[in-house]
Every structure is written in structure tokens, then in C-alpha cells.
Amino acid sequence: MRKIQVITLFPDMFTGVFENSMMWKAQKDNIVELSTVDLREFGIGPRRTVDDTPYGGGDGMLLKPEPLFAAVEKAKENDPTARVLLMTARGERWVQAAAQVHADDSEQGYIFICGRYEGYDERITTLVDEQIRIGDYVLTGGELAAMTVVDSIVRLIPGVLGGEKSAAIESFADGETLEFPQYTRPEEFRGMKVPEVLMSGNHGAIAQWRADNSFKAE
Template structure:
């Protein structure tokens, strides 16, 4: 089982997303356990204050170190294991991708720290193992990145998706974007499903999908395409 602990100032943010769809099914099947931990519960202030003015001046407020340190220590006592990753969601972190999702899905315990306000006290970074970002843009807090990373990781936990092939054939696996998908009706508003997909010839369908994925990746994500180790057959398809 994958255990996920999310340290946040707004646990209610996650209640609805975690009660539907694939995440809910993973929880119901005991494949994943998610615990939401309110950082405010570890505040030493009678008003549950978790932020303060930055030393040296500047705009905004900074999250205090004590509640974060102590909430992490609370989790570490619960899991009683050194097999854990403590992840800070931060715009300064490593850009998240499918390879990182795959790596995290193999862990036993993941602890996500959701920052807020103008940031967190720098000393918190002495207790983290990873710093992850969704991209080069700013969000209100770490809750949205934590939700996105959690969803991406849970999909890769064995048994969560219906078919073992599902995560393998999705975009970004092996640096390829996914091939085009179609369903019924066969013709809609004059747009027809490619004949090869209706042929029943599985070998031709496999070749069509590989070629389509290669072309789509080359056109839309040349940065990913450069990382693909093309086979001789791939080169022939592209020609």
C-alpha cells in the first residue's frame, strides 16, 4: 500500500477530489491511504497563527518553521520507517514529469508539504528530500500541485487502473505523446474514423498507432522527440 500524507493549511481543499473517480476507488481497494494533516494543529499560538513577517523586511508573510517541523515529525512517528520521501511543493523545485511520477509510485510513504503566502521559512528545506514544481508559474499555494502530483502518482500504483497496459500507453511514457483515439459513431459531422482502425488487423493498427504517435510527438513536442531511441522500423515509418 502507498501511504500519502498531505500537510496543508487547507485540508478541506482535498476532500471533494479524493472522494470521486480513480482516487476514491484506489482508497476503497486499500491500494492507497491518504491522510490530510492540518499544519495549524501544530501552531504554538493560541490563535493558530502559522505565519509571520519576514526578517529583513519585504511584502507578504512567511510560513513559520515550528508548525511544519512538528507536523513532519508527527508523520514520521506514525510511519516508523526511514522509507519515506518528504516533498515540498515549490516553484523553485524540479519540474514534475512522468518519470518522477513513476519513481514516486514505487515508494511506501510520501509526505507532501504545501507552502502558502510568500513562502516558507528556509530552514524547512533541511528536512525535505525533494522539491517539486509543476512549472514556471506561480500558484496561490502548494495544494493544487500536491493534488496534481498525487493523482499522477496514484494512477501508476499497481492495480489502480483497470488494465495493466493503461499507464504504459499514455502520453509521456517512453517520451511519446499518445496516438489519436476514436470511438463511435464511425462518422460524425463528416469526420470519419481512419479505415485502419476498423479493419480488425491488429498488426496494421499497431503500426498505425506507432507512426501517429511518432509524428504527433515530432510536431508538438520536438524536445521529447529528440530523446526517443528510434528503431530502424521507426525511421521507415517516418520516411
């Protein structure tokens, strides 16, 4: 079973995500083990301090190296070969193709590091295998980004979604195409009708309609 661990100061944020929908199913079916590592437990001193002011001055606080290193090392005890992924605004932009590659690596586990405050001590990058961002914007912390990346990987692991072609025909599966419009019952709703070709039973015509009505990602 693959292990995905998330190092965070706010482990409670992941409860709803990990205990619902496909994340819950993946764990129930023993496909993935999802867990969090509370960075505060590795804080220094009686107050379990995890941050400090940056050398050279500047606003805000940085995550200290000692708690980060200790947390990664603890997570590695649980999964020695796990790859370490750092959620950071200067990382590689996460795309569907990357999610597929990570999902296909059937034995690989992951340790996600969620940044906070103004950032982290640069020395943590010596333990990191990949630096990732989910878009060209800044979040308060790396938790939401980590949730997004974890979800995008887990849902593509065989056995999670269920349908063999569920992931193959969706948006960005080929790196550039957005999925075609889809409809379900009723046939007509508030004057809006389902395209006749979709109810024709002509699979060739349906495939052509779907191809013609797919969009190119910008």
C-alpha cells in the same frame, strides 16, 4: 498499504480529489491511504499563528518553522519512513518518469508540504527529501500542485487503473511521445469518420498507424 499524507492549511480542498475517481478506488481497494494534516492545528498561541514577516524585510508573510516541523514530525509518527516532498517553485520539474519511479517503489510512503503566502522558513528544507514544482509558473499555494503529483503517482500504482497496458501506452510514458488519437462509436459523427484502418482488424496496420500518428512532446 502505502500512506500519502498532505500537510496543508486547507485540508478541505482535498476532499473532492481524494474521494472521487481513481483516488477513491485506490483507497477502497486498500492500495493507498490518503490523508491530510491540518497545519493550523500546530499553530502558535491562542490564534494558532502559522506565519510571520520575513527577516530583512519584504512583502508578504512566511510560514513559520515551528508549525511546519511539528506537522512533519506528527506525520512521521504515522509513517516513520515516509519521504518528505516540498511543493515549491524552485524544485525539480515533475515529469511522468518521476511519477513512475515513485509509483514503482511499492513500500514507500510520502508526506507532502504545501507552501502558502510568500513562502516558508528555509529551515524546513532540512526535513525535506525532495523539492518539486509542476511547471514554470507560480500558484497561490502548493495544494493544487500536491494534488497533481499525488494523482500522477497513485494512478500508476499496480491495481489502480486496472488495465495492464493503460499507463504503458499513454502520453510521456517513454519521456517524449504523446499518445496517438483515439476514437469510439459512432463510426461517423457530424461528417467526421473514424479512420478506416482502425476498423480493419489488421493489428499490424493499426500499430503502424498509431506510431505514425503519435506526437513528439516539445
